[in-house]
């Protein structure tokens with residue numbers, strides 16, 4: 001605040017001394033003079049902006065979960081920090097067009113579906129359940145704007161300078177920002193952190209218009225419920241958005257190139273998950289690719305063919321969602337000019353201290369290798385600035401959980417059974433179904449299981465996979481177990497509250513090294 005007031009006084013002083021009149025608000029002496037003063041203020045401000053900020057310790061390019069968390073942590077560690085973001089709001093993909101709006105719509109659509117199909121079994125009768133889509137979207141937008149503004153508040157609280165504009169690295173220690181309000185700003189800093197995230201992977205022959213042929217961004221803002229929706233890609237985005245629109249009444253077909261949905265998931269859990277989604281009326285076309293999407297009247301004609309090649313067929317749809325993965329976003333950053341190396345997938349190459357190939361330039365989050373997840377980006381951000389501060393920052397990518405927020409949710413951490421087998425590690429498996437869990441039965445939401453994989457000789461937990469209600473909340477005791485090198489017996493002998501869904505984790509652990517009680 002003091003710096004701002006000081007610069008305000010400086011601008012007034014320069015304009016008065018240049019005889020452009022007085023500040024119109026304080027000493028009004030004619031419209032002409034006021035306008036001249038205004039022009040002078042703008043000119044001096046533009047000059048000051050172009051002259052730039054010196055003596056910055058850390059400049060973070062990108063204000064997503066990686067970038068904004070890195071900026072806050074850097075400021076907390078005593079670095080003079082600036083964060084450059086070109087979107088016009090903080091929070092990146094996650095808060096604006098990713099995690100948050102998708103979870104808002106998943107929750108709203110789940111409530112609608114529950115009211116229609118599940119309330120009656122609990123003796124709650126509701127008739128004529130309706131969807132007010134604009135209101136549903138309003139609630140989503142409110143959640144997004146509240147959270148993005150909250151980050152601006154955190155920046156103020158932690159004294160992070162927020163520069164709105166597109167940053168380009170012009171050399172080690174130099175970032176030139178094309179300001180959203182016009183003009184440019186030069187920033188000189190000791191350390192530059194690239195946190196520019198990722199963007200939708202486009203597919204040949206398919207042009208996204210964000211109305212009928214949409215990426216996740218368009219799928220989060222449809223103004224009508226499509227009668228038929230084709231989802232290209234049976235991964236995280238595909239299945240979450242398919243759940244949203246399927247629950248609201250769309251007929252869903254998921255076209256997946258691979259021979260299974262969510263390829264990173266444990267095979268047994270994935271099979272069970274697919275069966276559950278099929279019960280929810282989702283249709284799957286595996287080992288299939290979409291080669292073309294054309295407009296046909298008011299709808300779309302979608303050409304599909306076997307992934308391995310073969311005869312093409314067509315499907316009709318009102319909306320096609322392209323959800324075949326995301327790619328790192330480095331457009332306009334000037335990486336090639338400054339010599340920052342990227343790998344063949346376009347990811348910025350970093351060492352285990354987040355250092356790029358150029359001294360003083362670091363990278364974190366979706367733009368570097370590793371799972372493209374918000375919590376991983378945040379951990380990268382914290383570890384990166386801790387290392388800059390001479391501390392021991394580290395992220396263990398083997399214990400980053402993955403959660404698909406469908407219903408039931410699927411959450412996992414560590415190795416799948418396939419991975420353990422392929423690595424030739426001797427192992428035990430323990431499983432426990434939610435059908436045998438008293439809490440799941442009492443709330444009539446018992447689809448799914450907990451599966452634990454532990455080393456056969458040491459009993460050390462290697463992987464935990466949960467499909468069930470609130471799996472995304474339950475997975476964290478497994479993350480802790482993996483972080484601390486716990487055994488399945490450690491989990492089993494830990495007292496769990498009753499009746500809770502988490503007791504299924506305890507029982508699965510009992511089944512891993514011994515026997516469960518309730519199954």
Ligand SMILES: Cc1cc2nc3c(=O)[nH]c(=O)nc-3n(C[C@H](O)[C@H](O)[C@H](O)COP(=O)(O)OP(=O)(O)OC[C@H]3O[C@@H](n4cnc5c(N)ncnc54)[C@H](O)[C@@H]3O)c2cc1C
Nearest residue numbers: 062064065066086092093098099167197365366372373374
């Ligand atoms: C629909 C959807 C749902 C998702 N749901 C989840 C979920 O539930 N859980 C989860 O963990 N992950 C989820 N993700 C993934 C998650 O959003 C990303 O992993 C996370 O946002 C990555 O954070 P980041 O900071 O690396 O990048 P981003 O969040 O992409 O942020 C990068 C920011 O940098 C800005 N930027 C880019 N270039 C420049 C430049 N030159 N100058 C200034 N600014 C620039 C961009 O505008 C952007 O705001 C989801 C993604 C999508 C698309």
Ligand SMILES: NC(=O)c1ccc[n+]([C@@H]2O[C@H](COP(=O)([O-])OP(=O)(O)OC[C@H]3O[C@@H](n4cnc5c(N)ncnc54)[C@H](O)[C@@H]3O)[C@@H](O)[C@H]2O)c1
Nearest residue numbers: 233234235236237238255256257258323324325326372403
């Ligand atoms: N809940 C969450 O944490 C969450 C939610 C959404 C997104 N995300 C993140 O965003 C990233 C992107 O999500 P996504 O679902 O787009 O990617 P994804 O990698 O999860 O899934 C993409 C799927 O598309 C398939 N595919 C690829 N090319 C294809 C083609 N031509 N035709 C048909 N199928 C094809 C792949 O085999 C894969 O199954 C994810 O990697 C994830 O990290 C996370």
